[in-house]
Amino acid sequence: MxxxxxxxxxxxxxxxxxxxxxxxxxxxxxxxxxxxxxxxxxxxxxxxxxxxxxxxxxxxxxxxxxxxxxxxxxxxxxxxxxxxxxxxxxxxxxxxxxxxxxxxRVPEDDPFPITRKEHGVDFLMEHRHLWVRTPRQAAILRVRSEIEKAMHDFFDDRDFTRTDPPILTPAACEGTSTLFPVDYFEEQAFLTQSGQLYIEATALALGKVYSFGPTFRAEKSKTRRHLTEFWMVEPEVAYLELDGLMALAEEFVSHIVARVLERRRPELQIIGRDLSKLASVKPPFPRISYDDAVQLLQEGHAKGELEAKFEWGGDFGSPDETYISAQFDRPVIVHRYPAQVKAFYMEPDPKRPELALACDVLAPEGYGEIIGGSQRTASYELLVQRIQQHNLPIEAFRWYLDLRKYGSVPHSGFGMGIERAVAWICGLDHVRETIPFARMLHRLYP
RNA sequence: ACCUCAGUAGCUCAAUGGCAGAGCAUCCGGCUGUUAACCGGAGGGUUGUAGGUUCGAGUCCUACCUGAGGAGCCA
The missing domain is CATH 2.40.50.140 (Nucleic acid-binding proteins)
Incomplete structure (x- = not known):
């Protein structure tokens, strides 16, 4: 003004x-x-x-x-x-x-609702448009902004091209999650749950690409780790295999944490973050196979530190992830999961075809999975077979199969939900504070 | 859909089945160094909704509504 x-x-x-x-x-x-x-x-x-x-x-x-x-x-x-x-x-x-x-002038008979005293979560979320004015919330949003900047710089420095996938999509990408339906000129469309399939196409065009944008999951999750609308950063690289992908993820996470420590210390102090926990986030991250992780969980059960006994073949639950990550002082990478618990597009391990060349990065202090990635299936025949096994409509994947018909190469990528990364780096107990206006099962206002 | 918990003043909470309360916020008054200041005073209530038990229900019972946390799913 x-x-x-x-x-x-x-x-x-x-x-x-x-x-x-x-x-x-x-x-x-x-x-x-x-x-x-x-x-x-x-x-x-x-x-x-x-x-x-x-x-x-x-x-x-x-x-x-x-x-x-x-x-x-x-x-x-x-x-x-x-x-x-x-x-x-x-x-x-x-x-x-x-x-x-x-x-x-704010009228005295209708004062600013948020005081310096304590408030409940529902009241604060109902007044989120005013809550963001308080010092702690403003500090969190500055850290989020720094993380986004750090991630763009990381990829830019490594000659990645940012390619933006569509948000309106014609069909389920993975066929597992529940999607938000949208009326698209009397045709059924959905809000994207991942840009991955599309950036596989741009990776085969440009070599190294990444995307950053909103993604949507209509699951009725009610936990401190879930939003229905969240922002995901996804790199995808041609000729990159699983080992290289894990190295990329490790460098990426370390770079972001180092940048926040370098430039946003005052904000982390306002938030009350224990900085010593972040100082140890440096390469190399421990890498353990799914088999090793299962053994860890079974030992944990034997010691009475885990309630349920974990059997080989299943996916890790939230308490399992917390237990695994608690064994290390920095993020841990778990790789080579049973193919049956992972998505259809993941490349099988040539040495053990029952395993998928997938990897997850688990953040320390119980923050759970912040990154999920994999090497993608390069073979046309195998991909067709997998789509059929998962009962997915093959017609919708015609363009995706073309990528395996015209110059297919090994390629890999991962996705990181930035709200979970912000929650971990800031030490927050809920992702709803990491985004200006959280969208959750019971929250669409303001 | 499952498990646990909560709903009382604008906010955060108290009240053995027996008068509806406190702190903060707001307003009035006091204080020349306050740090979530302090001191004195005032206004502010359909106790989530509907039934039921009882001489009497914020409190006990039933149903429903709303929300939180967990589990599941995932980033």
Whole structure:
């Protein structure tokens, strides 16, 4: 918004340190206020941080004192004041307020609903559009943004091309998850649950590609790890085999964690993250086969640390993943799963055809699977056979089969749900705080 | 669909089957260094809904509604 010409420089709270001793203008909101007789302590926020203002009754005109005294929380204000270094201030600086222009005043009979006291989850989610203004939520969203930037830089530095797959799709990609149906000009369409099949096509065109976009799962999951709409980053690389894929995943995760530690330490501190847990996230990650993992789980059961006895052949449940990851101080890669529990497009292990060349990355501290990937079936005949075994409509996969007919090569890729990565890196107990507006089984508003 | 838990003031919660309460928030008053400030006062209630038991139900019983956590599925 363009306002009247200001005689003093407009700055942000995060950079007031460069203006110590100067009079500056800050455009923001009243975060909170304390008062002690003829002294007022308004705390302002502007999206970059918080700063406490000081207003002494005998130091300013009465209308300025009265304006601040009657200011309501979250009213928008343009504040003019002198920056003063002060050891008592959490940020190191205070603002001696000289002038306040109220842009919009929050009515006192309908105050800002979110206070500095505790609130319940449902209330906060119902007011998510206002909750994002609080320091902790803002810090989480900055970490998310940094993670997204780090991941784009990672792929860009390695000559990947970002190719965006469609969100509206004609049929199930894997035929397992429940999809959201959409009416597409009187034809049945679905919201994508993965861009993988499409980026296999662009990988065979461009060599190294990745996609980043929203994906949708209509499963009625009710856990701290699930959203119905979430964002997934998926690399796909021609001529890459399983070992190379695991190395890529390990470098990728390490790069992201290192970047957040390098650039978003203040945010992690606001969130209260234990940084020592992130410092150990460096290559190499332990790699264990599915067989080894099963043995670990059976030992865990024998020691009484796991309730159910795990039998070879099944997929890991949530308690199993937690137990496996708890054995290590960094993410662990589990590879070569039984083909029967994995998707139809995964390449069989040539040494043991009952296994799929798949790998999952399990995050530490019980955050579970953050990455799932595999080498893809390169053979036309085998892929046809697998599609039939899974009772999928072969006609819908005609274009996908073409990729095996015209210059098929070994290729691999993985997908990482970024909300789970953000939850892990920030140490949150639920993915709903990692995205501005979470979509869940019982949450479509706001 | 399954298991567990919850629903009382704007918010967070208390109340042995016997007068509906506190803290915070809001408003009024006090305090010249407050850090989720403090002190005094005021307003604020269809106890999720519908039945039932009882002299009497926020409390006990039944059904339903809404939400949370888990399991399953997955990223």
């Amino acid at each position: 363009q306002t009247s010409v200001e005689p003093h420089p407009v700055t942000t709270i995060s950079s007031v340190g460069r203006h110590a001793g100067e009079v500056v203008v800050i455009r923001g909101w009243l975060y909170n206020k304390r008062e002690s007789g003829k002294l007022l302590f308004p705390i302002f926020r502007d999206g970059t941080g918080l700063i406490q203002g000081v207003v002494a009754k005998n130091a300013v005109p009465p209308e300025v004192f009265d304006a601040v005294k009657s200011l309501t929380d979250e009213s928008s204000v343009i504040v003019t004041g002198k920056v003063r270094a002060d050891e008592r201030a959490p940020g190191g600086y205070e603002l001696d307020v000289q002038r306040v222009e109220v842009v919009q």
